[in-house]
Every structure is written in structure tokens, then in C-alpha cells.
Amino acid sequence: MKKLFIIAVVFMSFSFINCETGSGEYDVKLVIIQPPATQVYTVGQSVSTANLLVGLQIEQNVLQIASSEYTLKWEDGTVFSGTIPATAEFGIHKIIVADRDEKNPSTSFNIVVTGAADTDGELVITNSALYFEGYSFITTGISITLNYKGTTYPITATPTFSSEGVAVAPGSTAITADAGVKTITATVVGREKDFTINVLDPYNPGPGLRTIKIDMYDSNGTYWNSSANGASIRININNRDRAPNAAILTSANNFPSGQSNTNTFLFLARPDDVVRLFWNTRAINWGQFYSFIVYYYDTPPHPEFSPGSNLGPTSWTGENALEFRIRSATAAQGGVWNLLNGSLLCEFTVEN
Secondary structure, eight states: OHHHHHHHHHHHOOOOSEEEETTEEEEEEEEEEEOOOOOEEOTTOBOOOTTOEEEEEETTEEEEEOGGGEEEEOTTSOBOOSBOOTTOOSEEEEEEEEETTSOSOOEEEEEEEOOTTOOOOEEEEEEOOOEETTSOOOOTTEEEEEEETTEEEEBOSOOEEEETTEEOOTTOOSTTSSOEEEEEEEEETTEEEEEEEEEEOTTSOSTTOEEEEEEEEETTSSOTTSTTTOOEEEEEETTEEEEEEEOOOOGGGSSSTTOSSEEEEEEEEOTTOEEEEEEEOSOGGGGGGEEEEEEETTSOOBSOSSTTOSSOOSOOOOBSOSEEEOOOSOGGGTOOTTOOTTEEEEEEEOOO
């Protein structure tokens, strides 16, 4: 009964340090239930606190409180407005979380502020994308973080890319015009970092490898992987998912670039690999606008799947397809309409 009484008091008022009963004393303090996403910010950027959850802790009990019940301040006591001021020093800053009456012990979380004049830290780049001769340079598989004073932080700013001083934009085919190893320079938060990509010949990607191609269509032109529908094809090879998923993306990241009706995705597999394709979606009714075909790059479908159109076919009969789905509002006709998230589309073993 003692703990139940204390909790009831907290709901009525939490502006106290200790709560005494006939049998003991209890400390009350603010705690971070969930910190905001740890990110790197630059001057003028807004700090995201959308994920911040604050609570009051009494012994082992923690009660979440509304954002109106606490304030955020810089270490010097000035109010934290949510935007990095122009006068902010580069480095790790503590943001103080205090209750509105400033009677209970406060808590805090850290943010990192950096920029061109800050020399600490190093960019860390990973890239899961594959690049093929004549196809677009894409950035969907590139992840850039900042290792700052021993801790790795995500970066919110948008990077730019170049090669030998010439800008390389998503969708560009200049850097992939011929096969071979290329050096790309990423620039973000005042820092530069070189990384390499290996542009492959899709007809001859390497010993013991086959190139598999997925041609995708969206007759609605709103692209698959939008916030509304979130559609994509998850590729699983020998029980391991291969990132990223295949999808029609924003126009700059599609091939050809500058449109949202179609995209081409290529991936590699070895003979005897077992490939499974799964359908990912957040809105099953959008599937009526979608179609795709999967085939070996060196053995294209005959006849063409969607000749002279970027809308995708409503019917097709032909050869050399490992899997295909037509544009249809009826699942019985072989489309993806009404398919549930995670549905298996097909399974095949890669041939020599």
C-alpha cells in the first residue's frame, strides 16, 4: 500500500524532493526513459527531440511525464530553443532536462555540434550498393557516420559526392560509364573522406558469378518506396538477406534517372545459390499499380515484358522469366495486389 500511495501523490504533484511516510523516505528524480536519437548537428540545424521521453523515478517506479512538465536548457542555464545557435562551440554539449519548478534533481542528454572549423573526428563510410557499367550511381546503400572523440554518431546533414573534383550526383552515369575501381569523395559536416566503388561489367561480373536483373514498374508514378506504401522486394540468398531491397525510388535514384515509373535493380549470385524474393509493403491495395520481372542479365525475357511503356503490362506470356508479376487489381491474375507484407514471391536455384 505504501508504494501505491506514493504513485498517487506523484500524479497530483511532483514538485518535491523527498516523500516521507511513517516508515521511510523516498527520493524523487527526473530520468531519461528514452533519449533522442544521437546525431551530429551543425549551426542553424533544428535538434530533433521527437523520441525524447522523460519520467519521474521513485524507488523502482518510473512515471512518464508530458513535455509541458519539463524544460530544456544548455549547461550555462540559457533556454534551449531547439535550434543550434550561430555562437555554439563545436564539441559535445550537455542538454539539461529540469522539471518546471526546478525542485527535483535534473537529468541530461548529449548532442554533438560540429562544422568546417572543427578538426576533431573522422567520417566513417560503409556502402552495400553494387554498381554496374552504364547504370546509375546510387546513394541508397551508402551510410556515413562521424567517429567523434571515440564515439560514433549518425549524421543528419546531406552529403555531396565528387570524383577528381567533378560532382557526382545520384542518378549520374558518368562515373559508371566503364567498369573498374573508382574513387569517390564524400563531403559532409565540413569533412571529406574518400572511398572506392567497383563498377562491374554485368555480363562478366567475376568468376563464378551471375548477374540477376529486376525490372520494376509503377503505373501510378508515385514510386514504390514512399512513406505511403513502402513497397519493395527483399532479396534473400541462402537464408541471408541482401541489402538494400529492390524498389522504385525517388526519381534521382532510379534508372533511368529523373522519373518515378520504373527502376532497374541488379544483384549477384553464384550457381547453386538459393534465392528467395519476398514482398514488403505497408499498403496492400497499392499493388494494383505495380509489376516486375526477374531474369538473368544475359538471358532477357522474350518477348519484352513492357515494350515501349514504362507503366508495366497487364498481361504477359513469354520465356526466360525467373519470376514476374503483372499490373492487376486481382491477385488471381498474378499481380501483387492484396499481397501481405512478408509474402514469399518466388524461390529459385541459380543455374550455371
